[in-house]
Amino acid sequence: MHGKFIWYELMTTDTKAAEAFYKSVVGWSARDAGMPGMDYTLFSKGEHQVAGLMTMPDGALEMKVPPAWLGYVAVDDVDATADKLAAAGGTVHRPPDDIPGVGRFAIVTDPHGAAFALFKGDGEPPPAMDQMAAGNVGWHELMAGDLDTAFDFYSKLFGWTKDQAMDMGEMGVYQIFAFNSQPIGGMMTKPKEIPAPYWLYYFNVEALDAAIDRAKSGGAKIIQEPMEVPGGAWIVQATDPQGAIFALVAPKR
Known part of the structure; x- marks a missing residue:
């Protein structure tokens, strides 16, 4: 499991509005997690839990941290991996801590500032969904501070390997990376107009245009128009009504 994305979490300013938005756009169901002392919503597709939703922590807006999706990567040992990350130039923003009955986690950034989380669950992991299943x-896409150093950092931390590399002309190289020989994402040096590096997550939907219509009617703003990508899939990038960046991918328009 070490190096596999296993959970996604939206921290936002209006959880009720965000819940309604993603239920409509992605087709998730939602329920309260029943965690003592905090409001935490679980998004599911069928029997599979996919993501969580919570209100942004106190002080985040004052620090100009916008609503955002956060990806959790499974590791064999959270503390050891956090130490290794820090030694490689990353930053541990929330030191390793336990979620009773769930697992241990840490909130971190890579050397260029892209945020993600480390996680090791208690007990056996639930059955995995097919990567391209709807919902x-x-x-997983990284707009990196610098592709070469970012890939070196993540490959040493998680064992990710290089798959295909696509020359994007003036935009540089788009490097696909794999976990256990399965391509799971890509990374590239971010364009100058993007102020800071970040991870972007693509939610699977069955048909892109219908999902875009649902997103727009729910208050989303399209930031990159629909485009076809190698392999025949279609993607779009957008911000949700609270301002969090997300993307959709579908096998057809």
């Missing part, structure tokens, strides 16, 4: 996260 799952089909692709």
Whole structure:
């Protein structure tokens, strides 16, 4: 499991509005997690839990941290991996801590500032969804501070390997990376107009245009128009009504 994305979490300013939005756009169901002392919503597709939803922590807006999706990567040992990350130039923003009955986690950033989380669950993991199943996260994309150093950092931390590399002309190289020989995402040096590096998550939907219509009617703003990608899938990038960046991917328009 070490190096596999296993959970996704939206921290936002209006959880009720966000819940209604993603239920409509992605087709998730939602329920309260029943965690003592905090409101935490679980998004599911069928029997599979996919993501969580919570209100942004106190002080985040004052620090100009916008609503955002956070990806959790499974590791064999949270403390050891956090130490290794820090030694490689990353930053541990929330030191390893336990979620009773769930697992241990840490909130971190890579050397260029892209945020993600480390996680080791208690007990056996639930059965995995197919990567491209509707409602799952089909692709993980890093707008990196620098592709070469970022890939070196993540490959040493998680064992990710290089798959295909696509020359994007003036935009540089788009490097697909794999976990256990399965392509799970891509990374590239971010364009200059993007102020900071970040991870972007692509939610699988059955047909893109219908999902875009649902997103727009729910208050989303399209930031990159629909485009076809190698392999024949279609993608779109957008911000939700609270301002969190997300993306959709579908096998057809």
